[in-house]
Amino acid sequence: GESVGLHLPTLSVQEGDNSIINCAYSNSASDYFIWYKQESGKGPQFIIDIRSNMDKRQGQRVTVLLNKTVKHLSLQIAATQPGDSAVYFCAESMNSGYSTLTFGKGTMLLVSP
Amino acid sequence: GAVVSQHPSRVICKSGTSVKIECRSLDFQATTMFWYRQFPKQSLMLMATSNEGSKATYEQGVEKDKFLINHASLTLSTLTVTSAHPEDSSFYICSATGQPEETQYFGPGTRLLVL
Numbered sequence: 001g002e003s004v005g006l007h008l009p010t011l012s013v014q015e016g017d018n019s020i021i022n023c024a025y026s027n028s029a030s031d032y033f034i035w036y037k038q039e040s041g042k043g044p045q046f047i048i049d050i051r052s053n054m055d056k057r058q059g060q061r062v063t064v065l066l067n068k069t070v071k072h073l074s075l076q077i078a079a080t081q082p083g084d085s086a087v088y089f090c091a092e093s094m095n096s097g098y099s100t101l102t103f104g105k106g107t108m109l110l111v112s113p
Numbered sequence: 114g115a116v117v118s119q120h121p122s123r124v125i126c127k128s129g130t131s132v133k134i135e136c137r138s139l140d141f142q143a144t145t146m147f148w149y150r151q152f153p154k155q156s157l158m159l160m161a162t163s164n165e166g167s168k169a170t171y172e173q174g175v176e177k178d179k180f181l182i183n184h185a186s187l188t189l190s191t192l193t194v195t196s197a198h199p200e201d202s203s204f205y206i207c208s209a210t211g212q213p214e215e216t217q218y219f220g221p222g223t224r225l226l227v228l
């Protein structure tokens with residue numbers, strides 16, 4: 001991944017709100033995308049993935065949207081909870097998890113009660 | 114999802130010593146494992162990719178003689194930081210993928226502090 005500055009983009013929301021975290025990816029040839037959640041001091045946790053032949057995929061309380069035209073990926077979290085507070089990373093790959101992942105810079109989500 | 118473990122979770126060592134970090138896939142066979150390094154408030158930086166039974170492929174700028182990677186079985190990969198120095202202090206995270214999993218699942222990370 002590329003190096004970034006010391007200040008992560010931060011999204012602050014109230015408990016119960018819907019959150020939208022955005023990501024611009026770099027490689028138009030990427031065809032597999034993943035969202036990870038990373039809590040402080042822990043490894044990234046898989047949230048949801050999507051392939052390039054889809055533009056939307058839903059999980060439990062989460063939805064990933066893919067816009068290949070503008071190389072944009074978003075993660076929507078419904079009814080955000082304090083436990084959702086973490087850094088969220090998008091990652092792109094040429095094929096699947098077997099291939100090298102390129103991580104985005106990350107967004108910190110802060111949920112206040 | 115699949116479970117990946119790392120050991121130790123935290124290690125403090127003296128400068129010049131070597132440190133070994135283990136990464137295990139607990140409920141699937143990991144044909145490919147990846148090692149990442151992460152500095153505070155930064156994204157993950159891929160160090161190397163290892164396939165079971167093969168030599169690891171290192172990313173540009175990562176010294177293969179300093180960061181020794183062994184992937185001797187389908188459930189275990191090790192990263193050895195040789196002759197560690199304070200600048201090697203970081204958060205090291207492994208990930209694994211393999212049948213039937215398609216995506217990469219990450220371990221909990223190892224915090225290395227070199228004094």
